[in-house]
Amino acid sequence: MDQHKWWQVTWLFISIIMFLSSLVQTLQTYDHDSLEDFFCKQVNKCIKNPKTGIFYNTSLPSNYTGMKVRAVRMRTSSFYIRGLNYSLLNVPPRVVPQPNRKRMVILYENFGNWSSHYFNVPTNYTMVAPVFGFVAYTSSKNAFIENEKMNLVTQGKPILIHFHHVRLHGKNDTPICVKFLENGRLKFNNMSKPYVCEAFGTGHYTLVIPSSLYNKSLFDIWWVLGFVIGFVGLVLLVLVLVTLVKASKKRKIKKLEKNSENGEAFDTFWIGETKMPLGSMVRTQPVLIENDS
Ligand SMILES: *[C@@H]1O[C@H](CO)[C@@H](O)[C@H](O)[C@H]1NC(C)=O
Ligand SMILES: *[C@@H]1O[C@H](CO)[C@@H](O)[C@H](O)[C@H]1NC(C)=O
Numbered sequence: 001m002d003q004h005k006w007w008q009v010t011w012l013f014i015s016i017i018m019f020l021s022s023l024v025q026t027l028q029t030y031d032h033d034s035l036e037d038f039f040c041k042q043v044n045k046c047i048k049n050p051k052t053g054i055f056y057n058t059s060l061p062s063n064y065t066g067m068k069v070r071a072v073r074m075r076t077s078s079f080y081i082r083g084l085n086y087s088l089l090n091v092p093p094r095v096v097p098q099p100n101r102k103r104m105v106i107l108y109e110n111f112g113n114w115s116s117h118y119f120n121v122p123t124n125y126t127m128v129a130p131v132f133g134f135v136a137y138t139s140s141k142n143a144f145i146e147n148e149k150m151n152l153v154t155q156g157k158p159i160l161i162h163f164h165h166v167r168l169h170g171k172n173d174t175p176i177c178v179k180f181l182e183n184g185r186l187k188f189n190n191m192s193k194p195y196v197c198e199a200f201g202t203g204h205y206t207l208v209i210p211s212s213l214y215n216k217s218l219f220d221i222w223w224v225l226g227f228v229i230g231f232v233g234l235v236l237l238v239l240v241l242v243t244l245v246k247a248s249k250k251r252k253i254k255k256l257e258k259n260s261e262n263g264e265a266f267d268t269f270w271i272g273e274t275k276m277p278l279g280s281m282v283r284t285q286p287v288l289i290e291n292d293s
């Protein structure tokens, strides 16, 4: 192969690899529901003999580095009377956990740098805080976390989430609170105080700002780039295939030419084992007939 063709083949392989990697990136799903189940199992596995009112860190496998999960067990009566102030979360008194049970567990979930993998905002918004989630479960002597989820019903005073650790530098935009609802829908709310969001139930929350094309997340840009490169790769693949087929056809013809003695011209064709110059066809026809008989 000459140098030109080596280049084509090298490009072909690079494009195929890029295309496959972009495909894998697209197909990789970060399913939040199954992650939630995983958190519960992990909490039950890791936390032995939990004390009431103590916040426990849950250790996660190393491929989850960057996420943080904490759990606390409480008596629902005490939760109702005193509320809960810890970390980002401020639950006022008289929030009713439902269904009515004696004990409950609250999971604190901080998705850190995984936030944009598990939670999507429309492309005209940019997440400016990690996603924080708090979920309530029933709890009993048998299981720290039971399968049953609990609702927290606020009466008047909202639950507050403090994103005080988030500071936007050099941006004029005021962040907007976002709650992630079922099937990818979002609920927007203005902040009640700077970097404080109001919540009226459990769920996953973050802050967003309206985004321009220029401050899209790097992840999106790579995603698009992967697709473009993959597409170009496909086009190149087709081009290379066409070129190769053409080249091999040419090579065959060249071979024919070479095989024909003394470089006879194209107007040669084969009858059985005998080579006939096309031009002499008419003239030599009698000879042909003789040969046949
Ligand atoms: C972490 O690894 C486990 C298998 O060891 C896999 O099931 C899980 O999906 C991985 N999680 C992430 C976020 O990569
Ligand atoms: C998040 O950061 C940790 C290190 O702090 C890293 O190991 C992990 O791969 C990162 N996760 C993602 C999705 O970038």
Ligand SMILES: *[C@@H]1O[C@H](CO)[C@@H](O)[C@H](O)[C@H]1NC(C)=O
Binding pocket: 082, 083, 084, 085, 090, 091, 092, 093
């Ligand atoms: C949490 O803070 C609120 C006021 O923000 C207060 O009313 C409540 O008593 C506090 N609860 C606890 C358990 O400290």
Ligand SMILES: *[C@@H]1O[C@H](CO)[C@@H](O)[C@H](O)[C@H]1NC(C)=O
Binding pocket: 188, 189, 190
């Ligand atoms: C948020 O505040 C802006 C004005 O600053 C207002 O136009 C908008 O309707 C408010 N949005 C919500 C969801 O309250």
Ligand SMILES: *[C@@H]1O[C@H](CO)[C@@H](O)[C@H](O)[C@H]1NC(C)=O
Binding pocket: 122, 124, 125, 210, 211
């Ligand atoms: C983002 O797009 C949605 C519709 O897709 C629209 O309702 C919303 O107002 C847009 N927000 C901004 C900040 O442009």
